[in-house]
Amino acid sequence: MPPKIVYYKSVLCPRCLPTNRMLKAFQQKHPEVRIEVVEVVAHPKRAKDAGVRHVPTLVIGAHRLEKAVPLAELEALVFGDNADMA
Numbered sequence: 001m002p003p004k005i006v007y008y009k010s011v012l013c014p015r016c017l018p019t020n021r022m023l024k025a026f027q028q029k030h031p032e033v034r035i036e037v038v039e040v041v042a043h044p045k046r047a048k049d050a051g052v053r054h055v056p057t058l059v060i061g062a063h064r065l066e067k068a069v070p071l072a073e074l075e076a077l078v079f080g081d082n083a084d085m086a
Helices: 016-029 044-049 071-085
Strands: 004-009 034-039 057-060 063-065
Touching: 004 016, 016 034, 016 071, 057 071, 063 071
Parallel strands: 004 034
Antiparallel strands: 004 057, 057 063
16 A cells, blocks of 8 residues: 555645655655645634644654755655655
């Protein structure tokens, strides 16, 4: 099963803009990775149930990010030690 990222965001969040750009670049490089986008304004219960307290929040397995990071760091979280092979 390909890796998955769950992205909790809001259209009202200015901090989500860099994360949007990061994920767009990541998706172009790794189209096999599924990115599920959850708009917290439209789905507040889902965000609350997931323990999301800030936007943006990226959930990658057991890892959580609350900001955009360099692509290499995101790849390492998504692919583990095999990031260079992805």
